[in-house]
Amino acid sequence: MLEGGKPLVLVQVSEFVVILGVAAGVLIIASPARLLTEIMHKAKEAVTGAVTGKPEYFELLKLLFELFMIGRRSGLIALEEHVMDPTHSTIFQKYPSVMHHPDRLEFLCNGLKPVIDGKIKPDQLEALLSAELEAKMEEHEHPVHLLQMVGDSLPGIGIVAAVLGIINTMSAIAEGPAAVGEHVAAALTGTLLGIFVAYGFVNPLANRIKFNNGADAMYLRCIKQAVCGFAKGLAPFTAVEVARRSLDTAMQPKSDDLEVATKALGTAK
Numbered sequence: 001m002l003e004g005g006k007p008l009v010l011v012q013v014s015e016f017v018v019i020l021g022v023a024a025g026v027l028i029i030a031s032p033a034r035l036l037t038e039i040m041h042k043a044k045e046a047v048t049g050a051v052t053g054k055p056e057y058f059e060l061l062k063l064l065f066e067l068f069m070i071g072r073r074s075g076l077i078a079l080e081e082h083v084m085d086p087t088h089s090t091i092f093q094k095y096p097s098v099m100h101h102p103d104r105l106e107f108l109c110n111g112l113k114p115v116i117d118g119k120i121k122p123d124q125l126e127a128l129l130s131a132e133l134e135a136k137m138e139e140h141e142h143p144v145h146l147l148q149m150v151g152d153s154l155p156g157i158g159i160v161a162a163v164l165g166i167i168n169t170m171s172a173i174a175e176g177p178a179a180v181g182e183h184v185a186a187a188l189t190g191t192l193l194g195i196f197v198a199y200g201f202v203n204p205l206a207n208r209i210k211f212n213n214g215a216d217a218m219y220l221r222c223i224k225q226a227v228c229g230f231a232k233g234l235a236p237f238t239a240v241e242v243a244r245r246s247l248d249t250a251m252q253p254k255s256d257d258l259e260v261a262t263k264a265l266g267t268a269k
Helices: 013-030 033-048 054-074 076-084 102-117 122-140 142-170 177-231 236-245 255-268
Strands: none
Touching: 013 033, 013 142, 013 177, 033 142, 033 177, 054 076, 054 102, 054 177, 054 236, 054 255, 076 102, 102 122, 102 177, 122 142, 122 177, 142 177, 177 236, 236 255
């Protein structure tokens, strides 16, 4: 616009149909049905900016402390009613950020069940949780890889749209220079759109989803550190403190605040 251009020239419906249609087709062909749903879910989270912050980690650490205190005071068997049916647990219900996130809830309960059963050694538990965490993270990366593939394909798809536009231009030469110029402008819009959507939207979206996956991994890793520490015989607060220190600095609740909160929970018991 600063150079005298007219923005409406960029609105070429046919170019949008070709580029976005082919990109959608690539995504559908390359993705299993369940992954399409996962991509939409991950994209929505990325666009809305839903991220796990300090309050969620603070809730998690308090929940872990409460569970560990019950196991220490009343025996591991006392944890069974909470872990086997967390939806009706009076403890879990106090922490909605865990309750309303099925992956987190499942990972926590799956980590505590072997501790309650006593069928596995602490070092074996750590290997088990590490394997589950690795599998989850690999699964969560599939939407990233697919979006990156689409992003890398979009410039080429834009060239295809531009070539189709040039073919139309060749058939309009008899209409005069003005008509040819209009057709060439429409064709070049296809190249612009393909590159712009790739590097301006799809690839940044994939990168944001990858960042969110890293945040999810850190949350599950925090659970793993706490549960494994408790299984090895650490005191409840010590196990929770180990988990707190495994977090990124920006996400760590303050140690003093956590100590005050856990003391209040211990007193309430």
